[in-house]
């Protein structure tokens with residue numbers, strides 16, 4: 001059992017959870033992830049490690065409560081416990097030094113971007129972070145990002161804060177070929193695909209942190225299979241980061257949709273059991 005030390009709501013449906021995890025705290029690197037099961041009846045969900053504290057022997061994760069399992073996770077109380085926590089998993093994000101780096105994220109991907117953007121900055125790169133949210137009140141971790149990078153710009157879908165539009169439109173409005181040498185993108189698949197397409201001829205090495213369905217997280221089940229440059233890879237052990245210009249995003253989209261009907265039925269059953277009107 002993994003004790004929950006703190007919980008904080010960052011935006012509608014988005015929560016930060018700090019849990020006791022001394023061994024993971026010592027070993028994780030930016031870009032790595034964990035797999036949790038909130039209760040012993042829950043499914044497993046992969047989550048990126050956002051931060052850690054040696055003093056509190058803890059790690060921090062950010063959860064968007066949109067499905068049955070994520071809702072179960074954020075419903076757990078402080079001083080309660082997760083049933084399982086496994087990690088750190090995956091490879092650390094690719095780092096470089098002395099370069100002009102752009103880090104892009106959309107939605108809850110902003111939380112996942114934070115440790116990677118900070119690591120690029122701490123390694124001696126000039127880091128521009130471009131972050132997207134639905135609306136001003138969905139922006140998360142603004143202060144932490146400002147403190148961790150050289151330049152931070154926001155895009156909101158409804159124009160209530162920063163650039164009116166999405167992150168890729170923001171990128172194209174402020175930069176062109178040769179302006180950045182290295183990049184990292186994380187977020188919804190259409191956004192990562194658009195970022196890859198927009199920068200294909202920019203001479204920019206762009207890394208995408210992928211989010212396929214995962215089950216065991218150890219390379220055994222095949223659930224997280226992705227195609228990169230025509231080769232089969234497993235995101236949990238070979239990634240989660242890959243060359244964005246080589247990823248088959250259309251296949252990733254199809255595979256992530258495979259369980260959509262089942263997820264909808266599960267949510268409906270869950271809502272019925274806890275007495276919500278789901279009509």
Ligand code: FES
Nearest residue numbers: 215217219222236
């Ligand atoms: S989650 Fe099973 S192979 Fe990656």
